[in-house]
Amino acid sequence: MDRTQLLIGLAMALFSIGLLGVIVRRNVLVMLMCMELMLNGVNLSLVTFAQQTATTVGAVLVFLIFVVATAEIALAIPIVLLLVRGKRTLKLDAYNDLKG
Amino acid sequence: MLTAIVLLPLLGFVLNGVLATQLGGNRVGKPFVVVVGCGLPLVAFALAVKALFDLQHANYAPLVEIVYRWATIGDSPFEIAFYFDRLTAVMTLIVTGVGSVIHIYSVGYMAHDRSFGRFFAYLNLFLFFMLLLVLGRSLLVLFVGWEGVGLASYLLIGFWFDDLANARAGKKAFITNRIGDAGFLLGMFVLYQALGTLDMDRINAAFAFTGSAAPAVSASLVGILLFIGATGKSAQIPLHVWLPDAMAGPTPVSALIHAATMVTAGVYLVARMSGVYLQAPEASAVIAIVGVATAFFAATIAVVQTDIKKVLAYSTVSQLGFMFLALGVGAYGVAIFHVVTHAFFKACLFLGAGSVIHALGGEQDVRKMGGLARRIPITFLTFAVATAAIAGIPPLAGFFSKDEILWYAFASKQGGSPLLWVVAAATALMTAFYMFRLLWLTFLGRSRMDHEVEHHVHESPWSMTGVLLLLAMLSAVGGFIALPHFLEPQLPLPTVHESLHHFETPLLVLSVVLALAGLAGAAVLFGGPPERAQALQERFAGVHRWLSGKYFIDELYERVIGRPLVWLSDRVFLNLSDRWLLDGTLNGMGALGRWGGGVLSRVQNGSLHRYAWFVMMGIVGALLWSWRHV
Numbered sequence: 001m002d003r004t005q006l007l008i009g010l011a012m013a014l015f016s017i018g019l020l021g022v023i024v025r026r027n028v029l030v031m032l033m034c035m036e037l038m039l040n041g042v043n044l045s046l047v048t049f050a051q052q053t054a055t056t057v058g059a060v061l062v063f064l065i066f067v068v069a070t071a072e073i074a075l076a077i078p079i080v081l082l083l084v085r086g087k088r089t090l091k092l093d094a095y096n097d098l099k100g
Numbered sequence: 101m102l103t104a105i106v107l108l109p110l111l112g113f114v115l116n117g118v119l120a121t122q123l124g125g126n127r128v129g130k131p132f133v134v135v136v137g138c139g140l141p142l143v144a145f146a147l148a149v150k151a152l153f154d155l156q157h158a159n160y161a162p163l164v165e166i167v168y169r170w171a172t173i174g175d176s177p178f179e180i181a182f183y184f185d186r187l188t189a190v191m192t193l194i195v196t197g198v199g200s201v202i203h204i205y206s207v208g209y210m211a212h213d214r215s216f217g218r219f220f221a222y223l224n225l226f227l228f229f230m231l232l233l234v235l236g237r238s239l240l241v242l243f244v245g246w247e248g249v250g251l252a253s254y255l256l257i258g259f260w261f262d263d264l265a266n267a268r269a270g271k272k273a274f275i276t277n278r279i280g281d282a283g284f285l286l287g288m289f290v291l292y293q294a295l296g297t298l299d300m301d302r303i304n305a306a307f308a309f310t311g312s313a314a315p316a317v318s319a320s321l322v323g324i325l326l327f328i329g330a331t332g333k334s335a336q337i338p339l340h341v342w343l344p345d346a347m348a349g350p351t352p353v354s355a356l357i358h359a360a361t362m363v364t365a366g367v368y369l370v371a372r373m374s375g376v377y378l379q380a381p382e383a384s385a386v387i388a389i390v391g392v393a394t395a396f397f398a399a400t401i402a403v404v405q406t407d408i409k410k411v412l413a414y415s416t417v418s419q420l421g422f423m424f425l426a427l428g429v430g431a432y433g434v435a436i437f438h439v440v441t442h443a444f445f446k447a448c449l450f451l452g453a454g455s456v457i458h459a460l461g462g463e464q465d466v467r468k469m470g471g472l473a474r475r476i477p478i479t480f481l482t483f484a485v486a487t488a489a490i491a492g493i494p495p496l497a498g499f500f501s502k503d504e505i506l507w508y509a510f511a512s513k514q515g516g517s518p519l520l521w522v523v524a525a526a527t528a529l530m531t532a533f534y535m536f537r538l539l540w541l542t543f544l545g546r547s548r549m550d551h552e553v554e555h556h557v558h559e560s561p562w563s564m565t566g567v568l569l570l571l572a573m574l575s576a577v578g579g580f581i582a583l584p585h586f587l588e589p590q591l592p593l594p595t596v597h598e599s600l601h602h603f604e605t606p607l608l609v610l611s612v613v614l615a616l617a618g619l620a621g622a623a624v625l626f627g628g629p630p631e632r633a634q635a636l637q638e639r640f641a642g643v644h645r646w647l648s649g650k651y652f653i654d655e656l657y658e659r660v661i662g663r664p665l666v667w668l669s670d671r672v673f674l675n676l677s678d679r680w681l682l683d684g685t686l687n688g689m690g691a692l693g694r695w696g697g698g699v700l701s702r703v704q705n706g707s708l709h710r711y712a713w714f715v716m717m718g719i720v721g722a723l724l725w726s727w728r729h730v
Contacts (some may be wrong), residue, residue, distance in 0.1 A: 019719075
């Protein structure tokens with residue numbers, strides 16, 4: 001198992017853990033963190049492939065994802081804050097009534 | 101100048117229609133309406149007389165006035181052009197002349213109507229379209245006039261439209277005419293395809309020179325199609341049903357449109373296209389048979405009618421049948437002659453009937469009249485003259501024209517036969533009978549009026565009686581105009597069988613005898629005690645029922661055409677096609693969307709975890725698919 005395979009395996013593991021976390025956990029903040037974990041899994045795979053093919057496109061894309069992730073968190077955290085202010089809980093099931 | 105003849109009534113229509121109706125807020129009073137409404141037709145009449153002199157001056161070379169080029173399709177131009185020859189001259193003079201006097205009569209008759217202005221506007225509109233019809237050179241212009249007079253007729257039949265029956269009668273007239281018009285249109289299409297022109301003089305010329313280049317169309321086909329149009333307009337079997345109902349309109353309308361002018365448009369059309377009919381013996385035979393059948397059946401119905409206007413209406417249908425009989429045996433000039441004399445005496449009869457109705461305050465049932473001769477002597481006198489004229493008593497107008505029709509029906513080489521003569525002569529006998537019956541029931545004998553009505557009987561104003569006197573005079577002497585002779589260079593009379601020449605005088609005597617026999621029959625039956633007619637009616641109760649039911653043709657049409665059509669529209673077109681198929685498809689699609697939305701909305705229950713599951717399943721699915729296929 002060479003280094004690339006190892007890194008891809010790590011990336012997949014990160015992504016899967018993140019996905020699992022999003023699906024099974026009920027805590028909103030934990031879910032957000034798990035989403036970041038998934039993003040980082042993707043980042044890792046991008047960097048790995050960029051290294052393997054000796055191109056820079058992957059690395060550039062990683063920076064783009066950083067920016068998007070930052071923006072996402074900047075929006076998501078205030079939303080969570082507002083939600084919590086309303087219902088005094090972080091449990092996601094309490095917010096089912098938000099559907100359209 | 102021809103253009104002016106046509107446009108003057110249109111001007112009257114616009115002026116009266118805008119200024120003297122609700123539309124323009126009744127801005128002008130009755131004097132204005134009368135001056136415009138009667139004055140402009142009179143000017144048109146004067147111009148028509150002048151045009152006749154011009155025509156004479158030009159040695160009867162037709163006057164042509166091209167007004168406007170409508171369209172050019174391929175090489176054939178469609179022009180709005182007016183054409184004035186001998187036939188047009190006769191028709192124009194009748195339309196403007198009789199039209200004008202009926203306008204004058206209407207001043208008195210409609211004096212108390214609240215839609216005085218509207219009435220004159222419509223009458224002028226009718227004159228405009230009728231002149232367009234008569235003066236048009238192309239069949240297309242004629243057709244515009246043809247439809248236009250139908251419109252004016254519709255508007256005037258339903259003039260008192262707040263009574264539903266009148267509105268319905270107008271509708272019936274309009275729709276029945278549409279059926280005929282379909283034939284007319286097809287005839288025009290066929291002619292245009294074959295000849296590339298719709299100018300009637302060119303069509304006649306094309307059919308006259310069959311030796312050099314025969315038109316690529318059968319003259320009989322064209323003839324039959326155009327005749328279908330004529331049956332609609334001129335109320336011939338099987339499209340005669342609208343005319344008796346059209347009596348719902350004001351009486352001057354019945355006189356002008358449904359007796360003197362519009363209904364003779366079909367006769368004019370056939371006479372105008374005589375070049376085609378000369379080459380179409382089959383079509384001519386059909387015309388003769390339809391004409392004589394219509395004349396006969398309408399006359400039998402007229403014998404038992406009790407409404408004074410209905411008697412005259414069936415009499416009109418019958419007389420129109422006579423005209424078509426003349427056309428069918430090739431005596432085109434004679435048919436036009438009868439159009440003219442008929443315009444005189446039938447207008448006089450209708451206007452006289454109007455005067456009677458006016459005197460009785462709206463009563464039209466002859467069973468509630470009688471003994472009016474002394475109360476309204478001028479009306480009686482004129483009515484009697486016109487009755488004698490239509491019955492064919494010499495030397496009044498109807499005698500000459502009817503006798504010539506009978507003679508040519510007997511002896512013409514173009515389809516005349518003794519059989520036609522027998523039926524036509526029987527019709528003439530009945531004509532004399534029912535007309536004198538009407539005269540007797542209305543004016544002679546004892547009064548059967550209600551006391552209230554009798555008290556108010558009064559002679560009509562001068563504007564009405566003057567017109568009656570004029571028309572009665574024309575009915576008396578109109579026969580001395582040698583009209584067939586005047587028209588002969590254009591509409592040659594048919595040759596007669598040499599061997600039949602010696603029958604001419606006996607037949608003439610016989611037709612006079614028949615007219616007098618009709619008179620005598622009516623005198624015996626209705627001059628004496630009323631029980632005589634009553635007894636006869638009871639003895640032939642079955643026949644009487646058939647006749648007074650008008651052979652139940654309306655009911656037959658209702659059963660055979662009306663109801664199946666309603667059923668088809670209701671069941672097939674409305675319920676099956678529209679409601680079930682069309683609405684059903686659209687509603688079904690809507691319901692499908694709604695149901696699908698309901699199912700899918702259950703997926704979206706607000707639980708983020710479930711959404712995340714779906715996302716994951718999607719990813720896994722996509723991965724699996726790509727693993728399988730890549």
